[in-house]
Amino acid sequence: MADVHVALAAETLFNVGPLPITNSILTTWIVTAVLIGFAYFATKKVSLVPNTIQNLAEIMVDTFNDLVSTIAGDKTKVFLPIVASFFFFILFGNYLGLLPGIGSIGFFEYHNGKEVFVPFLRSINSDLNTTVALALVSLFATHYLAIKYLGVSGYLGKFFALNPIFLFVGLLEIIGEATKILSLSFRLFGNIFAGEVLLTTATTNLFAYVVPIPFYFLEILVGFVQALIFAMLTLVFMVILTQKSEH
Amino acid sequence: MEILENFGIQPTLLAAQIVNFAIILFLLKKFFYKPILKVLGDRKQRIEESLKNADLIEERLQKTQEQSKKIIEGTQNQAQVLLTDAKKESGRISEKAALDAKKAVEKALADAKDQIEAERQSMQKKLEKDTLELVAAVVKKVLDRNLKSGEKQELTTSAAKQITKQIQ
Numbered sequence: 001m002a003d004v005h006v007a008l009a010a011e012t013l014f015n016v017g018p019l020p021i022t023n024s025i026l027t028t029w030i031v032t033a034v035l036i037g038f039a040y041f042a043t044k045k046v047s048l049v050p051n052t053i054q055n056l057a058e059i060m061v062d063t064f065n066d067l068v069s070t071i072a073g074d075k076t077k078v079f080l081p082i083v084a085s086f087f088f089f090i091l092f093g094n095y096l097g098l099l100p101g102i103g104s105i106g107f108f109e110y111h112n113g114k115e116v117f118v119p120f121l122r123s124i125n126s127d128l129n130t131t132v133a134l135a136l137v138s139l140f141a142t143h144y145l146a147i148k149y150l151g152v153s154g155y156l157g158k159f160f161a162l163n164p165i166f167l168f169v170g171l172l173e174i175i176g177e178a179t180k181i182l183s184l185s186f187r188l189f190g191n192i193f194a195g196e197v198l199l200t201t202a203t204t205n206l207f208a209y210v211v212p213i214p215f216y217f218l219e220i221l222v223g224f225v226q227a228l229i230f231a232m233l234t235l236v237f238m239v240i241l242t243q244k245s246e247h
Numbered sequence: 248m249e250i251l252e253n254f255g256i257q258p259t260l261l262a263a264q265i266v267n268f269a270i271i272l273f274l275l276k277k278f279f280y281k282p283i284l285k286v287l288g289d290r291k292q293r294i295e296e297s298l299k300n301a302d303l304i305e306e307r308l309q310k311t312q313e314q315s316k317k318i319i320e321g322t323q324n325q326a327q328v329l330l331t332d333a334k335k336e337s338g339r340i341s342e343k344a345a346l347d348a349k350k351a352v353e354k355a356l357a358d359a360k361d362q363i364e365a366e367r368q369s370m371q372k373k374l375e376k377d378t379l380e381l382v383a384a385v386v387k388k389v390l391d392r393n394l395k396s397g398e399k400q401e402l403t404t405s406a407a408k409q410i411t412k413q414i415q
Binding site: 008009010018019020022025028029032035036039040042043046047050054057058061062065080081082084085088089127128129130132133134136137 | 252253254255256257259260261263264265267268269270271272274275276278279280282283284285286287289290293
């Protein structure tokens with residue numbers, strides 16, 4: 001048996017024109033289908049007396065709405081869809097990645113003369129493409145909302161000032177905005193990728209029975225916490241950047 | 248840029264993920280959060296209204312109870328007044344009836360007495376007349392035999408005078 005380990009980059013399964021279809025983008029589509037399917041069935045027949053799935057959706061949305069409104073206040077209505085979508089997409093992705101068969105069913109391929117294992121499906125956030133994409137969307141949405149709430153002059157006033165001290169602070173702010181992409185994407189990627197490696201190691205190199213169970217519980221917790229962190233950080237960035245600057 | 252290659256970063260994949268998430272964002276916003284938040288808001292409003300209505304109903308119930316209590320008290324008082332009035336009235340009516348009856352009896356008695364008196368008088372008159380006629384006839388028969396026509400004339404006239412006087 002070849003040594004099974006998780007590659008840093010997502011493996012390409014096949015190409016559709018210029019778009020390489022990796023195992024993680026395939027999983028992304030599955031997650032998307034599951035999420036949209038859930039949303040569709042939950043809101044198919046919305047009634048004042050909710051059925052089971054609508055009840056679940058209401059708990060999810062209401063809990064998140066309460067959470068966001070404590071931080072965002074009257075901007076909740078605009079921020080909630082973005083923040084909650086981050087949360088649910090990441091959460092569904094993380095939990096789908098924990099299911100058996102994802103990351104473990106695949107084929108062996110010769111790559112640079114070495115036999116490597118290529119799984120068909122890969123947890124979406126263990127691919128840096130996904131997390132960078134999410135971080136970019138988060139940052140773009142934040143700056144778009146900042147311009148929307150403050151106007152172009154108010155938005156630029158956050159970063160540029162005639163006062164040399166504030167000009168320097170503004171420069172630091174710009175660098176800070178750029179590092180947000182790195183921090184958001186690498187935090188999420190690092191945690192989930194590490195989880196994948198941990199689980200793979202525990203199941204293949206340690207002992208496949210009973211031993212991985214505590215690690216699964218750990219990953220369930222990490223999956224939830226990372227989704228929440230990403231969503232909350234996005235929310236906080238949005239709230240900070242849409243506030244009128246003091247100086 | 249070797250590090251990006253090691254992590255498998257590719258612009259096409261990035262773009263695909265961004266588009267994918269944008270689709271998710273759009274669909275969830277329109278078909279998930281909006282209807283769910285709407286139904287939550289509707290339910291909240293409904294519950295608030297129901298609670299308000301419940302308060303209103305309670306208030307009304309209390310008012311109605313008070314009113315009905317008042318009405319019952321009022322009717323009881325009225326009934327009492329009516330009863331007293333009726334008793335008084337019936338007493339008055341029976342008194343009046345008794346009085347009327349007494350009067351009627353007295354009147355009937357008086358009428359009867361009057362009638363009896365009138366009848367008695369007319370009887371007496373008739374009797375006197377009959378008696379006078381009888382006396383006159385007897386006198387005539389007696390005088391026809393024994394007296395002369397001059398005496399007869401005188402006697403008749405004086406008797407007639409006396410009788411007329413008596414009658415009158």
